[in-house]
Amino acid sequence: MSYKFIYFDLDDTLLDHQSAEAAGLKDVHTHFDLFDDVSSQELIDVYHEVNRKQWSLYSQAKVSRKELQRNRFELTLKEFGLNESRYEEVGTFYMQAYRNHWKWMDGAKEAYYNIIEKYPAGILTNGFAETQRKKFEAFDLYNSAHTTVISEEVGVLKPHPDVFAHATEKSGVDRDEILYVGDSLNSDVKGGTDFGWNVAWFTQNGEAEKHQIADFVFDDFMDLKNLLKV
Structure with missing residues (x-):
């Protein structure tokens, strides 16, 4: 052809992307004492699954872009029984950390x-x-x-x-x-x-x-x- x-x-x-995502989440894990009782690998695994589901919903127009950005960290925190109200702080830090590993x-x-x-x-x-x-x-x-x-x-x-x-x-x-x-x-x-x-x-x-x-x-x-x- x-x-x-x-x-x-x-x-x-x-x-x-996958290695940058994992490295960014490890930076999140280190930066926030919120995750002291969670391993970095547990954080990576749970976030990855939550994020995958949210992108699937977004692609089907079942959640908005703003909801995706909120849900992927809010639901990850909820999964671990952590303070869900810190989703925005965690999400902002993650995006900055993610960029450092491209x-x-x-x-x-x-x-x-x-x-x-x-x-x-x-x-x-x-x-x-x-x-x-x-x-x-x-x-x-x-x-x-x-x-x-x-x-x-x-x-x-x-x-x-x-x-x-x-x-x-x-x-x-x-x-x-x-x-x-x-x-x-x-x-x-x-x-x-x-x-x-x-x-x-x-x-x-x-x-x-x-x-x-x-x-x-x-x-x-x-x-x-x-x-x-x-």
Whole structure:
């Protein structure tokens, strides 16, 4: 297949969101004596599950963005029987700490810069718009990518087809000429393939039947470079 445009997901594809999230929560655990009777791993595990559920509700328009931001820390504190009224203080500190731990995924920076020498490329991401814009700035993605799309600014989140339609229009090519590189089975792989994009799934998932949904499956960016001959 000859691709004419490459879109990349951002979090846990180009940038290591999971490690930044965990490191930010460890900073929260250290900073607040509120968590003295909770281990840092317990905090990470509970927050991760609460946050995952809240993002799912948000993507279905069942909670607002403001409710998501409140609920993920208020409900985490509630889960541990801690003072729920401190959700805003904890949440603000977390966002500052999270930013301090942003970094590329292993092999992603070299692959990205090799690929954009040969192909026009863009970024398509969920996430809070102001946070994602700060990442674009911090990693020079505004200058290096041909286009950037934050689903929140479109008005719906991946895997909604409107996001992919908007991104296709911005790419200037037909949908079947796009390769989307992403890590999420639902948001990226199913969302992209349902819309008619080609998808390269970045995953450690070993379930072969799920691999068949994607056009290409890889766990090392060297494999993506080989696929695209860069």
